Amino acid sequence: MRGLALCLALLLSATLPVRAEGEPAAYSIQVRAVPLAEQEDGLATLQQLKDRGYLVYGYRAxxxxxxxxxxxxxxxxxxxxxxxxxxxxxxxxxxxHFVAAAPVLILPGAGERDFVVTPSALWVRGGDSAREVFVFDATAPNESGLPAMVRPTLSPDWSALAFVDRGQVHAAHLNGDRAIPLHDRGSPVVEADAEFPWHIGWSPSSRYVAFLDQPFWEHPIGLWLARADGTELRCLFCAGSYGARWFLWHPTEDRVLFVKASAHGHSQYGGTLISVDPDGAMAPVAAAAVDRRQEFVGPLRIEDGQLHFRLFHYDDSYQKEAETRESLPIDAL
Known part of the structure; x- marks a missing residue:
């Protein structure tokens, strides 16, 4: 079964990550190529090299x-x-062998170690050793071409990587043997939204991970929190006809700031910036002016002591008239 799952993953086409100047972002050495009809022979070579401790992968070309x-x-x-x-x-x-551009991502970690995302698995590498910590699902490639690896996000201390596979958030740690699921598969459901992209939110200390449940703009969207060790899962905001949209950790780590808005429709007058602590206690900190047809819009970011966001301004027929960039002092939120 393992060989079949691996084979399926390898058959997915992979897109080469590139640097800004157009050069490949990573290289590997290619050691074998076989016609797809003879893939079992190639997979046998792959397994032999893996058993010898090599970081090895296959991909279709x-x-x-x-x-x-x-x-x-x-x-x-x-x-x-x-x-x-x-x-x-x-x-x-x-x-x-010969050197070739590689369909992989290299994400530097702490202590001269790093995470390597191949078309079929996530690896932790350090010194002369590498270990496979997660095998991806073979049926859900995202826009990067790397199977089911939805927006991998490094922790602030570079010791862990959070990612989504088949609707489930995982955290892989540099010192761990296997990636840890942060919740049961399907409860909550976590997916990527192509039109309104979001990223997993690490707390400043790298102890907690915040994420959105079912981030599709015309459905209720919950804001969830879990410890990076896979414990203490809780929903900070799950409110029926309302949804959490953009969110951001406060620098003090004692609360998360998020935009609360109607869960239905792609534009909605109003919206409220909410502060919620890890126990779920909420307090509004700012609101868009409904009578002036304003809408709170992210993404949220902190820079120079200010929380930055956008306001959309609409006319009477719900057509966007203007967009302004706004900010609030983060110490006051």
């Missing part, structure tokens, strides 16, 4: 109009580092 399975090893941020590694690999394993 089109070669001369035919589908192939490529097996790649390692993940590097420069072609030179990949080339140097390739020489050592070939000397140790007796396999030929």
């Amino acid at each position: 089109e070669i001369d109009g035919s589908a192939w399975l490529r097996i790649a090893v390692g993940a590097f941020q420069s072609r030179g580092a990949a080339a140097e590694y390739g020489l050592a690999f070939s000397a140790a394993e007796g396999m030929e």
Whole structure:
């Protein structure tokens, strides 16, 4: 079963992450390529290398109009580092290689370790060792082309990575053997919203993770909180016809700020900026002027001691007239 699940993941096409200047963001050494019809042979090589402790993955590629399975090893941020590694690999394993752009993400962690996202799994890497901490679902690739890895978010201290797989939030820790689910699958349901993107919210100390339940703009949206060790799950705001939209941790970590608005419709006059503590006690701190047809809009961000947000202004026919950028002193919220 493990081999079948891995095979399915590898058949998903992967999009190469790129740097701003258009260069590939990562490189690997490719050690084997087999026609897709002979994939079992390629997967056997992959498993052998994994058993020897290598960070290894496979992905689908089109070669001369035919589908192939490529097996790649390692993940590097420069072609030179990949080339140097390739020489050592070939000397140790007796396999030929070449350096190629890689469909992976490298997310630097603390203590000279990092997280590596491949098309099929999440790895933790440090020194000469690498370990697979999570195998992704094979059926839900997102816009990055990396299967089911919804908006991976590093903790402020770089010790952990939170992500979503099949509607479930997980946290992977540099010192952990396996990623930890922060809630049961399906309760709450956590998905990405293409039109109104959101990100998992780490608390400033990296102890807590906040996230949205069912973030689709025409449904109720709850604001949830859990400890990064997978305990103390609670809903901070679950209110029927109202939903939480944008949210942000206060720098003191004793509360979360979020925009409360109607759960129905893509635009709604009004909206209230709410402060909620970890026990669910809420207090309004600012409100858009309904009589002036204003709407609170995110994303929320803190800069220079100010909470920054936007206000949309509408005419009588619900058409947007203007957008203004506003701010409030964070110490007063």
